[in-house]
C-alpha cells in the first residue's frame with residue numbers, strides 16, 4: 263500500500279489523496295529502433311525492427327542491471343531524500359531531465375510512419391509504466407501494430423488479464439531459481455515471477471524466457487536444471503534464451519560468463535526436453551539458430567542480428583521439410 267503523499271517502491275507511482283498518478287506517463291527515457299532478436303524474441307517476426315521504449319523506474323533493483331541508468335534513479339532519490347515533498351520534486355525533475363515527452367499517439371505515429379510492425383515496452387519493467395504502455399498498445403492495435411513486453415514477470419493477474427488479447431508477445435526473465443538470489447540481488451520474490459510466467463502462458467500470450475547466467479550466482483548445474491525443468495513443465499515449446507553476463511552496475515567484480523558454461527546450460531536445456539534453446543550475447547556457433555525439433559532442418563539462421571529465414575514457411579509457421587508446426591508469431 264502506497265501511503266498518501268508518497269511514491270511506491272519504484273518511485274514513479276504517486277498517491278495523491280487516494281488517487282494514484284503515474285509520474286512517467288508520456289515520458290520516454292529510452293527510445294530506439296531495435297532488432298526484435300535483441301529483446302530477445304526468436305519466434306516473433308524474424309528480422310523485424312521494432313520501436314522500443316522504456317521509462318525511468320523499476321520495481322526490482324538487480325545489482326547486475328544493464329539499464330540501471332534509467333531503472334534506478336527514482337529509487338536512489340527515495341533512499342537519499344526522505345522529505346516526501348522534496349522527494350517528489352526531485353523525482354519529477356529527474357524524470358523531466360532524462361525523458362522526452364512522447365504521447366501514445368506520438369509513438370504509434372512514429373511506428374506507422376516508419377512501417378515498423380511492433381512496439382516493444384522494454385529497458386525497464388513495463389508493469390511500472392503500465393497505463394502508458396497499455397494506452398499505446400490499444401492505439402497501436404487499431405493500426406495493426408503488434409506489441410511486446412520485456413518483463414521481469416511481476417505483472418499482476420489483473421494486468422495480465424488486460425493484456426490477454428492485446429499483447430502479442432512477452433519475454434520474461436527467469437533470473438534464478440533461488441529465493442535468496444531474488445531477494446538479495448533483485449529485491450524481489452521468485453514465487454511471483456514463476457506465477458507470472460505460468461499465468462501469461464495460460465492466457466495464450468506468446469512467451470519466451472531469458473536467463474542471464476552469472477558466474478557463481480546462478481550458474482550451478484542444479485540451478486540451471488531447475489530452471490530448464492520448470493520451463494519444460496509448462497511447455498517444451500517455450501524458447502529458453504541463455505545469455506552471457508558482462509560486469510555491470512554493482513556487479514563489476516564478477517567475471518563474464520564463459521562459453522563453456524553457456525554451452526553446458528544449453529545442453530541442460532536440451533536434456534530437460536526443451537525444443538528451442540538459444541545461447542546469446544556471444545558468438546555461439548549455431549546455438550542461436552532455430553532447428554526443426556522433428557527433422558532437424560535449419561529453420562532460421564542467426565549470427566547476432568543477421569537473420570536468414572531458411573526452411574520455415576512464415577505464412578503457415580511450419581517446417582518446409584516435414585510440415586511440423588513451429589510455435590511462434592511469424593506474420
Ligand SMILES: [Zn+2]
Pocket residue numbers: 554555556557558559581582583584585586
Ligand atoms: Zn521439420
